[in-house]
Amino acid sequence: MNTFISLTIYGLSDGALLALAALGFVLIYKATRVINFAQGEFLLVGAYMFYTGFVVMRLPLIFAAVFGVLVAIVLGVVVERFILRPLIGEHAISVIMVTIGLSSVLKALVQIFYGTSVREQPPILPTGSIQVAGATVPVNRLIVIGIAVIVLFAFSAFFQRSRHGVAMRAVADDQQAALTMGISVKRIFSLAWVLAAVSALIAGVLLADLSAVEQGIAAFGLMVFPVVILGGLDSVPGTVVGGLVIGMLKQYVSGYADPGLAEVIPYIVLVAILVVRPYGIFGETRIERV
Template sequence: MTTFVTLTAYGLADGAVLALAALGFVLIYKATAVINFAQGEFLLVGAYTFYSSFVIFGLPVTVSVLNGVAIAVILGVAVERFVLRPLIGRSPISVIMVTIGLSAILTAIMQLIFGTEARAMPPVLPRGSIEILGATLPVQRLLVVVVAAVVLTAFTLFFRYSRHGVAMRAVADDQQAALTMGISVRRVFAMAWALAAVSALIAGVLLADITAVDPHIATFGLLVFPVVILGGLDSVPGTIVGGLTIGLIKMYTFGYLDPGLADVIPYIVLVLILLVRPYGLFGETRIERV
């Protein structure tokens, strides 16, 4: 029982971070129909940005977070404006290749500045342990779930009730209709990339706090693809369910089966979902008549 509780707590923490990372992916896809292969690198940039402010410059946590948010917004808007916008109307494969190239460039820049060695970061979330059902669990893992839940709830409320959130949903549903209603589609595109970068920043900071500031954070972002395929490419609630599901499956596989298989099982789930339900659990099924 203690093993199950421990694996569940660790799986929920990893899944919560995955849900935050996948949220940015879904935002970009819903608003712009772009599959962003650089989402993992956005996590990497977010982690190193916070690390620079918090450790190198010695700024308080709150200021470091605000500084990271500002840089994430600038990065997201810059990528949309100068990298993706000139490709409007080009073939999807061209856009995909550009995002793959962007991921390589961001990784190279981070390694050029900070090197390839993992760096320990002073605690951001409180340390300590708590006993639940006989299992001793680290407090920081539980707080990761709480923080991610608050952020995901805030994003959900933003999309549902705010003016900008309604505009983003309108553009995602029908760009031409949104234009006729006076909604700036280009502004919504920029906002989607900015919010995706912010969600990746938060995910990167949480991941760095429970592990380390490491270039391999970007590879963790690859798990975004099983998450969004499971939950649905265009479903925000699906990212939450998909993230938690993949996190739990990965951790249960690690604890009960084979640690090596744990790195593969998310992609096995991805293939199975594509074969059985290609639109995911919550994705919108689109039927095109030709």
């Protein structure tokens, strides 16, 4: 029972981080219909930018976080304005190849400036442990779950109540109708990329604090794809469910079966979902008639 509780907490924390990372992916897809294969590298850049502010520049924690957010905002705007916007109207495969190229460029830039070795960063979350139903659980894992819940609720409130959030939903539903209502679709596209970069920053910083500031953060971002396929490419609630399912499944397989199998089980789920329900659990089924 103790093992089960421990694996569940670890799985929930991993799933919460996956949900944050997948949230940015879904935001971009809903608003622009672009499949962003560079989402993992957004996590990587976010983690290293916080490291730069906190360790290299020796800024206080709050100012290092603000520095990271500012860099994430600039990254989102630059990518949308100068890389993706010129591709509006191009074939989807062309856009996908550009995002794959973008992922390679971002990873290469990180390696050029920081190298490939693991960077040491003082922990930003408490490192102690507490007893939960007889199981010893790290406090930082519980805090990560709490932070993810707060961020996800904040994004949800933004979409439901703010003017820009409503505009994003309108653009996601029908771009032409949104244009007739006076909504700047290009501005919404930029906002989607900015929010995706910020959510990736949060996930990357938390992941680096749980593990280390290293290149493997981008590999963690690859699990975004099983998450969004499971939950639905255009479903924000689906990212939460998909993230938690994949996170816990990976931990259960690692704890009760084989750690090697745990690394591939998310992609086995991805293939199974594509075969059984290609639009995901919460995804919207679109039928086009010609």
